[in-house]
Amino acid sequence: MREHSHDLKYPNEVNDLINLDDPLIHGYLLRLIGEDGITLIRNMPEGEVTDEEICNALNPLRAVSKAADDRVKKLNIEIKAAKEKGEETKKLEKELAAAEKEAVTAKENVGDEKEITLNTVRKILFILYENKFTICHRERDANSGWLTFRWMINMDGIYHQIEREKKKLYRNLVKRKEYEDNNIFYVCPQNCLRLVFDEATETEFLCPLCGEDLVFQDNEPFKELLDKRIEEFEETA
């Protein structure tokens, strides 16, 4: 499979400010917007751009192919108009033949370029927007009345977000540790479920799903794991 050009120097200044290869940042963004999202940030064109421009930047070979198809369409329309007016079309026909040939080659070149669709681009932009990682300007075309959204990425808040996420994770770990400390657990040997003591007495120590006898679970190893994770957090805090 063809690789995107994201190994090259990042084209936009956003990426000069944050290091996308920092494991902490990479991990955070992977959870938030996935690999396609990271590819989008890496290949984001400079300035304020539309979702279509972003999509073209992510699918450069497809963009070339689409432009070639558009040229063929345009020439066909021009030829038709010229014929209706009784004008000479020889020159246009020649251009059309060349354009058609280019379109075929461009289509072949697309090959296995991994496609990131416009829909995917929009989804990623929306998630980034919700997390305040984009600046979006709306522009109304004076003639057509169409609204155009122009996007820019601004990752300034990312360290703050990661800090917040870490704190939340830490709180969850501590809470989970308390829960494990304060309860006794029974599990189904078929791995259907895990119950605390009171729940297990209610089902008379039988699995409510498969009917097997529930067995006591030693949660010491899990508690040790939680302690280790909590310690790691405290060390890096």
Ligand SMILES: [Zn+2]
């Ligand atoms: Zn069971």
